[in-house]
Amino acid sequence: MNSIKNQEPTSETIRLEARFQNYVDGENKVEPKDWMPGAYRKTLIRQISQHAHSEVVGMLPEANWIGRAPSLRRKVALLAKVQDEAGHGLYLYSAAETLGVDRRELLEELLAGKAKYSSIFNYPTPSWADMGAIGWLVDGAAIANQVMLCRTSYGPYARAMVKICKEESFHQRQGYEIMLYLSKGTPAQKAMAQDALNRWWWPSLMMFGPNDAESPNSAQSMRWKIKRKSNDELRQEFIDKTVPQAEFLGLSIPDPELRWNEARGHYDFGPINWEEFKQVVAGNGPCNRERLEARRKADEEGRWVREAANAYAQKQAQRRAQTSEVA
């Protein structure tokens, strides 16, 4: 690389970018210190941090039911699941940090309302059945996306996703099991399950993002092999997999246009309300404000704790330095 230092920067960049594309096309992984296009780095930081924020904000709607879980078995399962989400947020922030940003900066963006996170977590969880629906549908949708990301071109992101996918495998099962008990339970329980499915179905489909035609960044992400499947492909896969699961539960999916299309080999489904999606992303969902307030409160009330631990660590380091001087 030294030999070409004198060349003009733009053509140098073009050459490097072409080499990078070639490298990625060869299914090679990019590691933190490798050269990468500025836009690739920026896209990754944005995507990984949004993903991390989603895990952390996503703790809140489910944490809402830990205290009220209806059996001790359900309580420990839910608690362990929400704890996993904290862990996944942490893995992802770590992956983002390999790109030269600090978790603190990313957090500040979230708390200032400047960063996005999955808008599904701006919906409320008024019922216990929501724990089932979230595990089954929201985690189901997330897993579809995450399995794809295990093969993403950026090494640290791919490794974080492998770990996350391994741990997530119990999440969807615990959600479906909750739905199974409710839908085979008393009439009140069954109604609870149907109500939750009615509320979570469409927001879950929105989780895959806008239609491919409306998603200009997707194409570049696919070229860089950050993303490996399009929004619409993933959404269709999810629907095809989920409809029979709902049938097994004896619950009906709230879409009158949903039906099997023999010719396509897929389910057809009704139009998604993208206006609702836009509004929730823009901050007008039922819980956007509460979610961010909760994160801000935790961060502000935690500051003295973090400061105390740093102050103590510094005092201890000084003390050690003094003792070794004396000795």
Next chain:
Amino acid sequence: MEFSPDLRTQHLLHLADNALILGQRLSEWCGHGPVLEQDIAIINTALDQIGQARMLYQHAGKGMNPALDEDQLAFFRTENQFLNFTMLELPNGDWAQTLVRQFFFDTYNYLQYERLTESSDPALRAIAGKALKEIGYHAQFSAEWVIRMGDGTEESHKRAQDAVDRLWPYTGEFFESDGFSAEAAVRRAAPLPSDLQPHWEEKVDAVLVEAGLKKPVLQWFQTGGRKGQHTEHMGYILAELQFLPRLHPEAQW
């Protein structure tokens, strides 16, 4: 629920209730911790506590006539049938109050469970063997935090001292040695609580000194938990904990 457990069962329920109520409180931190790493850590402790509660309820329930399961014991008893220490039902407050409470209780609990591993009750002995490792970690974790906060910043010192002063009156309950505790000691199923006090004070004193925190001089203590008499907070904990199964008593979850 018609409920008049014998002294042996009361002792097991006391151990289980301590674990459940503390676990229930700690789990309120989930999603609200001061930093992700600590959020995860405190939830590990909550999971350990609830796990211990489940084993203890199962053991207690099996010995009852008719036998009851863990959920019947956790969700269908009334407030005065819960025999946990009142300290454990107090609101979490800030990180200092949560960790100082944890430190006082973990230190007691470690000494207690160390002796429970020699219990004349084999099932309790087995539970204690597993729980002791967990509690040993909790005790280390909370003691380290007490030291960090006491010897951290001016603000953390003040908060830690305030937590010590506020919680100290609830520590007397640990060492009350009448009723089911005396009976368990006679059976050699558990240590006499008052026997643990000198060791507890020794350990607590050492940590408070290292943290630069003052031990309160007050010697008037709150009481009641072992007899099912609770603070104003307990009713709200049970309202939250129990409402769903009580609303649908015939349901499976």
Next chain:
Amino acid sequence: MEAHNDNWKIWEVFIRSKNGLSHKHVGSLHAPDAEMAIKNARDVYTRRSEGISIWVVPSESITSSAPDEKDELFAPADDKVYRHPTFYDIPDEVGHI
């Protein structure tokens, strides 16, 4: 942001999953000091019994080779085929060596 001294430093975490295997890099975390880093690593990275021994190293203490020296550092080993057992021809009748 820097008015507050509340940002914990980054540590790299290495875990030995069982005796007989080496410690392997599993990720990073934030902690104020080494003791807490070990505890945090235990809570974050061994929730499913993934380990029996943990190393933590401040990220700033790690020196890494520069990727643009990759060729100079690693390519010269590529043609030293005589370092590999398949370079040598041993008649089959001799059996396994």
